[in-house]
Amino acid sequence: MLKKSLLILLLSFLMSAQAQVNAELNTANIYTNVEKSVYQIRVINKQTGKKSSIGSGFVVTKENILATNYHVVSEYINDPDVFSLEFLSTTGATGPLELVDFDIVHDLAVVKAKQPMGVPLRISYLPEKGASLYSLGNPMDLGFTIVKGTNNGILTKDEDGNILFSGSLNPGMSGGPTLDETGNIIGINVATSGNDISFLVPAEYLTVVLDRLKESSFEAVSDRFAHSSGQLLANSQKIVNKMLNNKWSGTKIGSFVVPAEVDKSIRCWDASRTPKKDDLFRTYFTRCSNEDNIFISSRLNVGSINYEYMWLETEKLSPTRFYRRYEKVNSSVIGGHAGKRDVTNFSCHTDFTKIGEHDFKTSVCRRDYLKYTGLSDMLFTTAMVGQKDKGFLFNLDLTGTDPKAALALFQSMLEKFKWQN
Amino acid sequence: MAKLILETIQRGVHHYHKVDSFPVTIGRAFDNDVILQDVTISPHHVVIDQEGDDLYIQNLSTENGTKLRKKPMGDERVNIEAPCSFQMSGIKARLLPVDMQVESTHVKDCSGFFCIFSNPLWAIGLLLTTIAMFFYERYVTTPVPKEIFFYLNTVLPSIWIILGITVVISGISRISTHRWEIIPAISIAALIFLLPQLFEYIGHYAAYLLTEDSVGLWLKYAAKFIVIPALIAVFIVKTIHAKWLPAAGIAALVYSPFLAYQVLILVDELSLKSGFSEVPSYSQTLLPSDTRLNATISLDQFIKEADKEVTKEVEQMLSAAKKKEQES
Numbered sequence: 212m213l214k215k216s217l218l219i220l221l222l223s224f225l226m227s228a229q230a231q232v233n234a235e236l237n238t239a240n241i242y243t244n245v246e247k248s249v250y251q252i253r254v255i256n257k258q259t260g261k262k263s264s265i266g267s268g269f270v271v272t273k274e275n276i277l278a279t280n281y282h283v284v285s286e287y288i289n290d291p292d293v294f295s296l297e298f299l300s301t302t303g304a305t306g307p308l309e310l311v312d313f314d315i316v317h318d319l320a321v322v323k324a325k326q327p328m329g330v331p332l333r334i335s336y337l338p339e340k341g342a343s344l345y346s347l348g349n350p351m352d353l354g355f356t357i358v359k360g361t362n363n364g365i366l367t368k369d370e371d372g373n374i375l376f377s378g379s380l381n382p383g384m385s386g387g388p389t390l391d392e393t394g395n396i397i398g399i400n401v402a403t404s405g406n407d408i409s410f411l412v413p414a415e416y417l418t419v420v421l422d423r424l425k426e427s428s429f430e431a432v433s434d435r436f437a438h439s440s441g442q443l444l445a446n447s448q449k450i451v452n453k454m455l456n457n458k459w460s461g462t463k464i465g466s467f468v469v470p471a472e473v474d475k476s477i478r479c480w481d482a483s484r485t486p487k488k489d490d491l492f493r494t495y496f497t498r499c500s501n502e503d504n505i506f507i508s509s510r511l512n513v514g515s516i517n518y519e520y521m522w523l524e525t526e527k528l529s530p531t532r533f534y535r536r537y538e539k540v541n542s543s544v545i546g547g548h549a550g551k552r553d554v555t556n557f558s559c560h561t562d563f564t565k566i567g568e569h570d571f572k573t574s575v576c577r578r579d580y581l582k583y584t585g586l587s588d589m590l591f592t593t594a595m596v597g598q599k600d601k602g603f604l605f606n607l608d609l610t611g612t613d614p615k616a617a618l619a620l621f622q623s624m625l626e627k628f629k630w631q632n
Numbered sequence: 633m634a635k636l637i638l639e640t641i642q643r644g645v646h647h648y649h650k651v652d653s654f655p656v657t658i659g660r661a662f663d664n665d666v667i668l669q670d671v672t673i674s675p676h677h678v679v680i681d682q683e684g685d686d687l688y689i690q691n692l693s694t695e696n697g698t699k700l701r702k703k704p705m706g707d708e709r710v711n712i713e714a715p716c717s718f719q720m721s722g723i724k725a726r727l728l729p730v731d732m733q734v735e736s737t738h739v740k741d742c743s744g745f746f747c748i749f750s751n752p753l754w755a756i757g758l759l760l761t762t763i764a765m766f767f768y769e770r771y772v773t774t775p776v777p778k779e780i781f782f783y784l785n786t787v788l789p790s791i792w793i794i795l796g797i798t799v800v801i802s803g804i805s806r807i808s809t810h811r812w813e814i815i816p817a818i819s820i821a822a823l824i825f826l827l828p829q830l831f832e833y834i835g836h837y838a839a840y841l842l843t844e845d846s847v848g849l850w851l852k853y854a855a856k857f858i859v860i861p862a863l864i865a866v867f868i869v870k871t872i873h874a875k876w877l878p879a880a881g882i883a884a885l886v887y888s889p890f891l892a893y894q895v896l897i898l899v900d901e902l903s904l905k906s907g908f909s910e911v912p913s914y915s916q917t918l919l920p921s922d923t924r925l926n927a928t929i930s931l932d933q934f935i936k937e938a939d940k941e942v943t944k945e946v947e948q949m950l951s952a953a954k955k956k957e958q959e960s
Contacts, residue, residue: 489776489777490776491775491776491777492775528775529772530920531772531920532771532772532775533775533920534918534919534920535772535773535775536775537918538916538917538918541916541918542916543912544910544911544912545910545912549910550908550910551907551908555946555949555950555953556908556909556949557909557911557912557913557914558941558942558945558946558949559912559913559914559942560937560938560941560942561843561914561915562843562926562929562934562937562938563843563924563926563927563928563929564928564929564930564931564934565928565929565930565931566931570922570928572843572915572918573934574912574914574915575935575938575939575942576912576914576942577942577943577946578912578946579946579949579950581950581953587946590912592914594918596918596919596922597922599920602918614939614942614943615939618935618938618939621935622931622932622935625931626931
């Protein structure tokens with residue numbers, strides 16, 4: 212019996228060691244097979260000839276077509292007179308690149324070289340959760356590397372539907388391919404939160420761009436800003452319409468029942484102040500956000516949707532004292548770093564409206580993007596009035612959105628407000 | 633009876649000397665008829681003489697000399713007529729006829745509204761009201777329980793500032809009339825704080841009433857730029873009996889350091905308003921009384937009106953920005 216057990220143990224050990232050797236061989240083989248199709252993508256400042264940012268890219272669909280991230284080449288897309296694009300191969304060869312198309316929403320870009328760049332990598336479906344994935348790129352400009360990690364599936368709460376890759380992506384690997392065990396592309400490296408929490412753009416979004424390019428015989432986009440605006444507007448309308456069609460659950464804040472998470476992409480958090488024994492008033496504060504941004508440039512992000520509810524009540528403060536506090540918190544600003552080169556000033560309209568059988572002082576503010584036609588930042592705010600010892604605030608803001616869709620969302624949310632004692 | 637009056641103005645103080653006989657000598661030495669103790673005056677500086685009905689002035693000073701009609705005099709005798717002004721070094725002088733009309737007497741005006749400011753009870757009342765206002769403001773803006781010392785600690789500096797302003801204002805009175813006029817100075821100093829706060833309350837109320845926050849902003853500017861210098865001018869007119877125009881000038885001069893600071897803030901605010909701002913400007917005022925002119929409308933109507941108005945304004949801003957870009 213003891214001999215039999217020892218034999219099983221020995222066999223298990225030998226099998227485990229063999230499996231480890233096979234895995235190492237697979238990683239080495241994958242790297243050898245695709246290394247000639249993976250490049251470093253460089254954005255070069257034309258005036259100095261020096262690189263200002265780097266990322267990775269890979270050959271796909273045609274020998275002279277490379278895919279990368281939009282954010283890798285965004286400086287060049289937004290300012291082609293100042294910057295140019297260049298590749299660096301694993302052998303050290305360099306050459307110019309041209310922009311062909313991009314998907315700003317899913318952070319993808321397709322560029323073209325003048326000469327054949329290698330064997331195009333094939334696009335495949337995402338394997339099952341837990342499967343090994345291999346990510347390639349040039350981290351921190353240190354040289355081409357391969358990183359092994361695990362597929363943890365598509366993020367269902369993420370509007371972009373990115374893949375959660377449990378592996379270590381680092382700056383410079385953005386735009387590089389992530390392959391399955393057969394060496395096919397399943398995703399494009401896009402972001403990391405550190406500690407082996409990384410994100411990949413599913414390769415199916417790249418397929419959409421490549422199909423579009425095949426139809427136009429790989430003709431380069433002419434008006435980049437109009438192209439971006441169209442994509443951002445369509446995405447904003449899609450997201451807001453999806454929210455409007457969702458069945459919203461209600462949550463009680465103070466005496467109001469209001470919409471909670473209007474979509475699975477929205478997360479709500481309680482941000483109420485910890486009550487103290489001698490407090491003269493109480494505050495209940497809930498903040499909701501899609502915690503998502505679409506990268507346009509290093510100083511411009513859009514696509515955020517934030518809303519917050521604040522209920523204030525008192526039994527101890529006089530109306531004057533209570534309203535001083537209420538008025539102080541009745542202030543709303545919009546996030547982001549849009550400056551005067553990006554947007555107009557805000558235009559606002561304020562009036563008194565009936566919401567949930569109570570009077571509210573409501574404001575709508577809008578500012579438009581100067582280069583991205585049709586795209587607006589919208590800020591909505593409403594404050595309950597006429598109650599001497601109670602106050603209720605609702606603030607909603609959307610960046611880079613379709614103003615009509617945003618107004619419809621605001622109206623729908625307010626229509627769901629119900630007073631409940 | 634004196635034939636003429638010699639007026640000398642030394643460091644802002646007027647002295648009058650009766651001239652009964654001629655010649656009359658003026659200088660620093662003790663053997664002069666008119667002795668002027670000023671180091672810029674020569675021991676024997678000027679002599680004034682009369683021959684028949686004619687008056688003569690002669691400069692005797694070789695050091696700092698004398699100016700007649702703004703021109704330096706030599707050592708010759710010059711015929712003059714009273715009234716006549718001349719300057720001995722740093723001292724101004726006038727030779728005046730005895731029967732010259734003097735300015736009419738200013739009656740102390742305590743019958744009008746200003747009288748209450750000169751009344752000690754009113755002055756103390758205004759001061760206490762202002763201090764109470766400081767306490768009230770601090771109290772209503774502190775929505776947590778605090779001890780009385782917390783309020784005292786924050787209000788005391790403001791009380792010291794009121795007393796400081798009282799000293800400055802009464803100092804103006806002391807310089808010009810040799811009276812401190814402390815009571816009206818207390819009233820004015822209290823009002824300098826009380827009125828802007830009153831304007832702010834009115835502005836806040838009006839902003840909610842009209843659903844337009846800029847009303848409050850304009851009232852705040854009015855308090856800073858008009859009310860405070862106007863109060864100083866009223867003080868000068870009523871206590872020093874100056875005319876309105878010079879009083880306004882003095883008030884502007886006294887207030888100028890604060891005015892310059894306020895102008896800087898205003899320029900900053902206006903440039904922010906006219907330029908780009910990341911912060912939306914909308915009516916944020918809230919009042920417990922909910923007193924307003926705008927009636928409550930339906931949400932549907934509000935959305936339509938808001939959409940129409942902001943779309944129109946943003947499109948105007950966009951076309952202005954495009955025009956500017958084309959021009960540049």
